[in-house]
Amino acid sequence: MESKLLAKRPVLSKSEMEIARVLWGLGEATAREVTEALPKGRKLDFSTVQTYLSRLENKSYVKSKLVGRAKVYRGSVKPQQVVREAVDDFVKLLFGGEKVPLVRHLVSEAGVSKEELAELRELIESMEREQDNVDID
Amino acid sequence: MESKLLAKRPVLSKSEMEIARVLWGLGEATAREVTEALPKGRKLDFSTVQTYLSRLENKSYVKSKLVGRAKVYRGSVKPQQVVREAVDDFVKLLFGGEKVPLVRHLVSEAGVSKEELAELRELIESMEREQDNVDID
DNA sequence: CCGTTTCAGCTACATCTGTAGTTGAATAGT
DNA sequence: ACTATTCAACTACAGATGTAGCTGAAACGG
Numbered sequence: 001m002e003s004k005l006l007a008k009r010p011v012l013s014k015s016e017m018e019i020a021r022v023l024w025g026l027g028e029a030t031a032r033e034v035t036e037a038l039p040k041g042r043k044l045d046f047s048t049v050q051t052y053l054s055r056l057e058n059k060s061y062v063k064s065k066l067v068g069r070a071k072v073y074r075g076s077v078k079p080q081q082v083v084r085e086a087v088d089d090f091v092k093l094l095f096g097g098e099k100v101p102l103v104r105h106l107v108s109e110a111g112v113s114k115e116e117l118a119e120l121r122e123l124i125e126s127m128e129r130e131q132d133n134v135d136i137d
Numbered sequence: 138m139e140s141k142l143l144a145k146r147p148v149l150s151k152s153e154m155e156i157a158r159v160l161w162g163l164g165e166a167t168a169r170e171v172t173e174a175l176p177k178g179r180k181l182d183f184s185t186v187q188t189y190l191s192r193l194e195n196k197s198y199v200k201s202k203l204v205g206r207a208k209v210y211r212g213s214v215k216p217q218q219v220v221r222e223a224v225d226d227f228v229k230l231l232f233g234g235e236k237v238p239l240v241r242h243l244v245s246e247a248g249v250s251k252e253e254l255a256e257l258r259e260l261i262e263s264m265e266r267e268q269d270n271v272d273i274d
Numbered sequence: 275c276c277g278t279t280t281c282a283g284c285t286a287c288a289t290c291t292g293t294a295g296t297t298g299a300a301t302a303g304t
Numbered sequence: 305a306c307t308a309t310t311c312a313a314c315t316a317c318a319g320a321t322g323t324a325g326c327t328g329a330a331a332c333g334g
Contacts, residue, residue, distance in 0.1 A: 013321055017230055032280080048323050050282075055321090069281055069330060083231055084246055087239070090227050093154055094220060099243045100253045102224070106236045107260060109221055116237045117265050120244075124258045127244060131251055150291055169310080185293050187312075192291090206300060206311055 010059050011089065012082070018042075019052040020061060020075065020082065028074045147196045148226065149219070155179075156189040157198055157212065157219065165211045 012020060022037050023029055029037070035049045053073055056062045061082065064071040095101045106112070107120070149157060159174050160166055166174070172186045190210055193199045198219065201208040232238045243249070244257070 010320095014230060015322060021231075021233075030281090044322095045324055046280090047325070051323075054283085066282095071282070083242065086231055087242060087246075091243075093151060094158075094223055096158075099249060100257065103240055103243050103257055104260060105220065105224060106228075106240050107257075107264060109224075112236060112264070114265070114268055117261055117268070119237065120240055121258065121261045121265070123241060123244060124254055124261065127249070128251070128254050128258070131254070147290095152292060168312090181292095182294055183310090184295070188293075191313085203312095208312070 008085070009061060009077070012056075012059070012061065012086070016052055016056055016059070016061075017086070019049060020056060020079075023053075023056075023062060023073055024075055024079045028072050030070045030072055032070070034073070145222070146198060146214070149193075149196070149198065149223070153189055153193055153196070153198075154223070156186060157193060157216075160190075160193075160199060160210055161212055161216045165209055167207045167209055169207070171210070 019034060022034050022039075026033060026037055031046060031050045031053055034053065035044065035046050038044060038049075053062065053064075053071075057064060057073070061075065061077050062073045063076040064073045066072075091097055091099055091102055107117075112120075156171060159171050159176075163170060163174055168183060168187045168190055171190065172181065172183050175181060175186075190199065190201075190208075194201060194210070198212065198214055199210045200213040201210045203209075228234055228236055228239055244254075249257075
């Protein structure tokens, strides 16, 4: 029941999130490297990426060290955590905080293959099993 | 594989989405009614709500008709649809478009009760069954 | 050595967002 | 009829966002 008592990091904007994800994928990287690792079709100027990385650093999502003359960035918060927060906010906003309706939406609104369904069923079954062992986090 | 070819409505901001959801809940409503229907603890000035409703109207998410001197608003796009778009964007942004990882995240990261798990399993099973009937959309 | 590239660190700037105030007309209360 | 209330329509405005340009120093190619 961890309510919202602790002052959080400011939320990430879309673009910032995009960059953060690329950085997570690379582990460590300079602005240049992040720029080059952008997904096909997504063009951003080097200096734009620089800006986002700075903003990420101000918001304390990444830190940097100087290596030679260039800054090497890396995440300073676990992706897991960032994603969880983002998902929570999203669920709160669109589904009044209820996860199940979102899952329902995701699963029913087309686009989930037979294999994926099977995988999800597995997952759920394993969660159900896990719940029997009163597994207190 | 409906790519992004058709010019879409501009995306909704958080506050706009909030208001849209209230309006959907009411079906039809004036700015005053929406203001009063805000969830407990969420205070917004009447004129703020008015502003959001106008913005929603400009973005073509709602339409209005004059009844007496007051505007009565109602959604002009199916919530279903708006939610789908929002979810799609979100999934694209945080999970590279893959729904399954999001579902995984939602289901595993605590907070889903035994009953809900059962419900979801049902849902998935029914989807699996449904897939056997080559149910072409 | 000297031009070219490439950084970090600033600055810029149009939009969008969150939130509300102002004004003039219509209406309701008395 | 006068006043208080309530709208729609417009204005306001600071802060966030998306995106990039400029500057001076450092390093690199030849």
